[in-house]
Amino acid sequence: MEDIKIDKKLDIRGQVCPYTLVRSKLGVESIEVGQVIEILLDYPEAADSIPKAMLNYGHSVLKVEKINPGEWIVQVRKEVED
Amino acid sequence: MEFTEEQLKRYSRHIILPEVGGKGQKKISEAKVLLVGAGGLGCPVGYYLAAAGVGTIAIVDNDKVELSNLQRQIAHSVKTLDMHKADSAKQTFEALNPDVNVIAVKERLHSKNILALFKDYDIIVDGTDNFPTRYLINDACVMLKKPLVSGAILRFEGQVTTILPGDGPCYRCLFEEPPPAGLVPSCQEAGVLGVLPGVIGALQATEVLKLIIGKGKPLKGNLLIYDALGVNFRKVKIPKNEDCPICGKNPSIKELTDLSEEYCSI
Numbered sequence: 001m002e003d004i005k006i007d008k009k010l011d012i013r014g015q016v017c018p019y020t021l022v023r024s025k026l027g028v029e030s031i032e033v034g035q036v037i038e039i040l041l042d043y044p045e046a047a048d049s050i051p052k053a054m055l056n057y058g059h060s061v062l063k064v065e066k067i068n069p070g071e072w073i074v075q076v077r078k079e080v081e082d
Numbered sequence: 083m084e085f086t087e088e089q090l091k092r093y094s095r096h097i098i099l100p101e102v103g104g105k106g107q108k109k110i111s112e113a114k115v116l117l118v119g120a121g122g123l124g125c126p127v128g129y130y131l132a133a134a135g136v137g138t139i140a141i142v143d144n145d146k147v148e149l150s151n152l153q154r155q156i157a158h159s160v161k162t163l164d165m166h167k168a169d170s171a172k173q174t175f176e177a178l179n180p181d182v183n184v185i186a187v188k189e190r191l192h193s194k195n196i197l198a199l200f201k202d203y204d205i206i207v208d209g210t211d212n213f214p215t216r217y218l219i220n221d222a223c224v225m226l227k228k229p230l231v232s233g234a235i236l237r238f239e240g241q242v243t244t245i246l247p248g249d250g251p252c253y254r255c256l257f258e259e260p261p262p263a264g265l266v267p268s269c270q271e272a273g274v275l276g277v278l279p280g281v282i283g284a285l286q287a288t289e290v291l292k293l294i295i296g297k298g299k300p301l302k303g304n305l306l307i308y309d310a311l312g313v314n315f316r317k318v319k320i321p322k323n324e325d326c327p328i329c330g331k332n333p334s335i336k337e338l339t340d341l342s343e344e345y346c347s348i
């Protein structure tokens with residue numbers, strides 16, 4: 001198990017598209033370049049689309065993991081200024 | 083910026099754009115834009131800026147809504163006939179977005195009030211389409227170093243340019259003086275396709291938003307000309323004139339004056 005330091009946690013369970021992305025984007029804006037945010041979500045489509053969107057914004061996706069039935073965590077390291 | 087639930091929804095398509103984001107949306111909500119004219123151009127410009135959430139929009143217009151305006155001035159309606167255009171537009175924009183503070187200035191713009199009216203705003207939008215006022219606005223913006231997004235329309239053709247005083251040419255660099263009134267189309271000749279100001283106004287609103295968020299390149303040093311019949315957009319370079327009477331090295335215009343000639347306005 002690698003040990004990633006999480007700088008911020010964001011719980012967006014209950015949110016649907018496009019607000020999953022809106023809140024994730026704002027979450028990344030609130031941390032510094034080099035910091036890591038962990039997003040907890042339960043909207044199935046977002047488990048796929050949020051990592052893709054974060055890569056498109058130029059950030060790194062460190063982990064996508066299904067932690068419970070219907071719940072995922074996505075870890076994103078901010079790589080570029082907003 | 084902390085967004086309310088409502089704002090998060092309203093501006094979601096801005097926030098997810100990398101070039102805008104929450105930070106850009108916050109800049110938009112803090113921006114103060116002044117529109118000269120609530121006519122063909124001012125209506126769509128104000129409409130889109132209000133939708134985008136521009137925090138403060140001032141509208142300077144002393145005219146009242148007439149039936150002949152409704153073919154193209156989309157912020158007004160049969161319900162606002164005879165109302166001041168500034169009030170009618172304010173009502174429309176605030177109904178679209180209550181976040182926006184719209185200030186109706188029911189005054190005619192002239193050399194004595196223009197600097198005081200402009201000084202508190204970040205960006206000026208010219209939607210007047212009459213030459214004396216166009217030059218007055220240009221000169222005031224150069225003096226105050228305010229970005230100016232200028233638009234003009236006639237028949238099936240329109241043009242847009244962005245003037246950043248101190249960084250590129252101004253309107254007088256292109257034409258030092260307004261054309262004599264006789265060369266400007268008379269009212270009978272000055273028809274305009276109703277949708278044309280929509281195209282040009284939307285381009286002006288785009289320029290304003292780009293300036294606010296600081297993304298992309300502004301349309302400075304160029305006149306973008308749209309020919310609706312031929313379906314052509316062409317950019318014409320405007321060179322900076324070192325001898326420009328207002329923005330040149332030794333400006334001869336030191337104070338603002340009003341031109342009294344009668345022009346027909348669209």
Ligand SMILES: [Zn+2]
Nearest residue numbers: 252255326329
């Ligand atoms: Zn000039």
